[in-house]
Amino acid sequence: xxxxxxxxxxxxxxxxxxxxxxxxxxxxxxxxxxxxxxxxxxxxxxxxxxxxxxxxxxxxxxxxxxxxxxxxxxxxxxxxxxxxxxxxxxxxxxxxxxxxxxxxxxxxxxxxxxxxxxxxxxxxxxxxxxxxxxxxxxxxxxxxxxxxxxxxxxxxxxxxxxxxxxxxxxxxxxxxxxxxxxxxxxxxxxxxxxxxxxxxxxxxxxxxxxxx
Amino acid sequence: xxxxxxxxxxxxxxxxxxxxxxxxxxxxxxxxxxxxxxxxxxxxxxxxxxxxxxxxxxxxxxxxxxxxxxxxxxxxxxxxxxxxxxxxxxxxxxxxxxxxxxxxxxxxxxxxxxxxxxxxxxxxxxxxxxxxxxxxxxxxxxxxxxxxxxxxxxxxxxxxxxxxxxxxxxxxxxxxxxxxxxxxxxxxxxxxxxxxxxxxxxxxxxxxxxxxxxxxxx
Numbered sequence: 001x002x003x004x005x006x007x008x009x010x011x012x013x014x015x016x017x018x019x020x021x022x023x024x025x026x027x028x029x030x031x032x033x034x035x036x037x038x039x040x041x042x043x044x045x046x047x048x049x050x051x052x053x054x055x056x057x058x059x060x061x062x063x064x065x066x067x068x069x070x071x072x073x074x075x076x077x078x079x080x081x082x083x084x085x086x087x088x089x090x091x092x093x094x095x096x097x098x099x100x101x102x103x104x105x106x107x108x109x110x111x112x113x114x115x116x117x118x119x120x121x122x123x124x125x126x127x128x129x130x131x132x133x134x135x136x137x138x139x140x141x142x143x144x145x146x147x148x149x150x151x152x153x154x155x156x157x158x159x160x161x162x163x164x165x166x167x168x169x170x171x172x173x174x175x176x177x178x179x180x181x182x183x184x185x186x187x188x189x190x191x192x193x194x195x196x197x198x199x200x201x202x203x204x205x206x207x208x209x210x211x212x
Numbered sequence: 213x214x215x216x217x218x219x220x221x222x223x224x225x226x227x228x229x230x231x232x233x234x235x236x237x238x239x240x241x242x243x244x245x246x247x248x249x250x251x252x253x254x255x256x257x258x259x260x261x262x263x264x265x266x267x268x269x270x271x272x273x274x275x276x277x278x279x280x281x282x283x284x285x286x287x288x289x290x291x292x293x294x295x296x297x298x299x300x301x302x303x304x305x306x307x308x309x310x311x312x313x314x315x316x317x318x319x320x321x322x323x324x325x326x327x328x329x330x331x332x333x334x335x336x337x338x339x340x341x342x343x344x345x346x347x348x349x350x351x352x353x354x355x356x357x358x359x360x361x362x363x364x365x366x367x368x369x370x371x372x373x374x375x376x377x378x379x380x381x382x383x384x385x386x387x388x389x390x391x392x393x394x395x396x397x398x399x400x401x402x403x404x405x406x407x408x409x410x411x412x413x414x415x416x417x418x419x420x421x422x423x424x425x426x427x428x429x430x
Contacts, residue, residue, distance in 0.1 A: 053305055056348040058298055060336050102345070103384075105301035137383040143302050148408055149373045150303045151389040154382040171306040172410060178301065179383050211309050 043201040044114030045161050050193075050207035055104030055178070055185040104135075104178040104185060106193060106207050107169040112161040119198040121158040123176055126193050128183060134191055137179040143172055152177075158198070171212055185209045255422040258415030259396065259405035266403050271366050273330070273356040276343030281356055284401060288326040290423050292416070294394040295372050297333035298345040299384060303392050303409060308349045311394070313413035314420065315350065321421055327353045332367070332374045332390040334360050370395060370403070398423055 106126075112118055123138040125131050140155045150172075159174060161167050169175050176193070185191060189209040196202050270284040283291075292311060296304030308329065315322045329346065331337035334357055342355030357363075367374050375389040392409035396419060405419050 053301070054348050056344050058341055058344045060341060103299050103301040105305070139382055139384075141302070141382075145392070145409065148391050148393050149375075149389055150392040150409065151375075151377065152300070152302065152379075152387045153377075154379055156381065172303055175302045177384075211312070212306060 043197070043203065044116060044163075044199060045110050045112045045118050045120070045197060045201070045203075047195065047203055047205045048109045048111065050106065050108035050205045051212075052106045052185060052191050052207040052209045053104055054187055054209055054211060055181050056102050057181060057184050058102035060101075101135075101180040101182065102184075104181055105171075106176040106178065106191070107171065108205060108207065109166060109168045110159065110161045111166040112163050115163055116199070117160065117162045118201075119158045119160045121196050121198050124194040124196050124202065126176075126178060126191060128185075128189070128191055134183055134185075135178045135181050138193075139177045139179070140174070141177040142174050145172065187211060255418070257405055257419050257422070258411060259394075259407040259419055261405055262403065268397060268401050268403050269365070269369050270401070271362065271369075273358040273362065273366070274339050276339050276346055276355040276357075278339050281354065286326075287328065287397075287399075289324040289399050289427055290420055291326040291328055291397040292394060292420060293328045293330065293370070293397055295330050295332050295367070295370070295374075295390055295392075297331055297388050297390070298337050298341050299333065300388070305349075307392065307394065307409065308346075308353070310411075310413045310416070311353070312350050314417040317414060317417035318420060321424055324424060325420055328356060329353060330356045330366060331363070332372070333388050334358060334363055396420060396423060399427060 110120060120140065122140070126134050126138050128134050140159055141152055142155055144151045144153065154177075155174075159167060159169075167174070187210050190206050191209060192204055192206045194202055194204050268283070270282065272280055272282045275281045292314070294307050294311065296307060298304075311327050315325070315327060318325060327350070329342070331342060337355075337357050339355070339357050342357055346353050346355045364374075366372075370391075370393075372391045372393075373389070374391075377387045377389055379385075379387050394407040394409075394411070394416070395403055396405035396407070396416075397403050404423060407416055407419075
């Protein structure tokens with residue numbers, strides 16, 4: 001009888017503790033990615049869920065003039081200590097270290113519903129209103145992770161999309177890299193890309209700018 | 213199994229209420245104990261926790277406003293530190309966006325947290341350049357640059373691998389491969405938690421909140 005009482009009370013304790021312990025762990029919810037894309041023609045490969053990151057005009061050291069142009073606020077004073085090396089604008093003294101402006105990235109999903117394999121070869125143009133008004137330099141890149149070290153590389157032969165398969169460009173993986181941007185992109189803006197496939201198909205895709 | 217010879221073992225039927233009371237007391241104690249452990253030590257960190265945590269070396273770098281930033285005195289109660297460069301279009305902005313989300317989740321607690329972005333590309337990332345990039349995400353974030361010499365010491369201290377890649381055929385000139393982890397450093401400069409790239413903002417916020425709470429109770 002006594003044992004029964006003890007057993008019962010232990011059972012009651014266990015039943016009460018279990019939900020308490022469960023309540024300690026934190027819950028996580030996956031965030032849904034809204035699908036925003038408009039595709040004009042309908043060839044083998046469809047392009048959906050296109051979005052671009054917000055991008056800011058950045059003036060790297062080699063170009064002091066555009067630094068003055070792009071700074072929309074006076075809140076960041078010119079560097080005093082290093083003013084000699086950063087504001088002289090002497091092209092001989094300062095080796096060009098890549099692009100002058102900022103960078104951006106666009107992501108989308110490529111789905112090949114046709115019978116033949118295809119490859120996204122290149123981005124012919126990226127624009128806001130007029131051809132090339134956003135950037136002249138667009139590359140297909142891939143991010144690789146190795147032991148926590150992030151490495152990015154240009155894809156020389158494009159992105160293959162085998163028949164019946166789907167390839168997702170996403171943060172931390174395949175992406176369209178835009179260099180030397182001419183204008184800033186803010187959430188809510190739209191940017192259009194013209195994609196060229198190995199099959200000869202050219203497609204225009206509109207990506208909405210948003211934070212991921 | 214033999215029960216210990218306490219007086220209540222010989223309890224007669226008339227003593228039953230006492231027995232019930234005892235069972236209830238036992239239960240109450242256990243429930244209370246489980247609740248206490250829940251509030252104090254049972255936070256399970258999402259990031260990797262080092263035991264004992266390494267203490268980071270103090271450093272002085274320049275923030276995006278051109279002001280000196282000394283880690284030991286200018287950082288908040290908890291610092292969330294990550295590394296990147298402004299030209300990086302994919303991983304670095306993803307990390308920055310994740311930190312913006314984590315800050316939002318922390319609400320008022322975020323006032324005590326410094327979100328610190330340390331460049332791995334000092335040749336291109338001047339304070340101004342960092343400032344222009346950070347403004348797109350959260351102007352309250354701290355962007356740090358400095359000489360390569362000082363930065364190398366900081367990278368080494370955190371175990372950050374930084375390699376400059378002269379990319380084949382890219383207009384980028386060069387890209388920088390780097391460790392994409394994020395670190396949670398407490399007010400005693402202890403590097404408590406390491407988050408790998410892609411750790412959910414909710415998890416980072418929960419770990420930061422747990423360390424803040426723990427520091428307050430000390």
